Amino acid sequence: EAGVAQSPRYKIIEKRQSVAFWCNPISGHATLYWYQQILGQGPKLLIQFQNNGVVDDSQLPKDRFSAERLKGVDSTLKIQPAKLEDSAVYLCASSFDGLAGLYNEQFFGPGTRLTVL
């Protein structure tokens, strides 16, 4: 079974530029998550999708970050414009079904390491 795929693996941009990350979850997984992991910290959830709907985006800086999962499969996370503090690893994860009260294990992708200069 293929795992969670992410691209690119590395990205270097200058501040105020735009950047987009792509995630392809495990086939059949309804729930997709984007996490931000700043160096030396644990991952922090940015947004959670259930199929193509948003379940939780309370920690997403909506003035500059956006995410979509139009067909309920692949997802794109965008930052526009980027700031220095956005330098981090962006992890995508998926689970079979993320309904509350029914835990399903999250499988993580390799992440995209973003450096903002």
Added chain:
Amino acid sequence: AQKVTQAQTEISVVEKEDVTLDCVYETRDTTYYLFWYKQPPSGELVFLIRRNSFDEQNEISGRYSWNFQKSTSSFNFTITASQVVDSAVYFCALSGNNAGNMLTFGGGTRLMVKP
């Protein structure tokens, strides 16, 4: 609100020593899950274990063991006879039944095992 605290930011041991990584959590949920993940230098998070809040039995898997104590809200992880390949950052995480499967991670403990 959920919170996970890993007080040890970095631990250094010599190979073959035993080492325990501490994890303390806070949650108001009645049902919750606790996890440990390993993050080697490659960066990918590797799932190690999941425990349900109703199951306080300790678990052993090879050189790894976990001690879950609900009374102290702790879920500690012990590596017996550590090896250089155990060097990584280890994260404890929590998911509550009212949190939509969202994982709350601790800050991580960097374990360095020296030969």
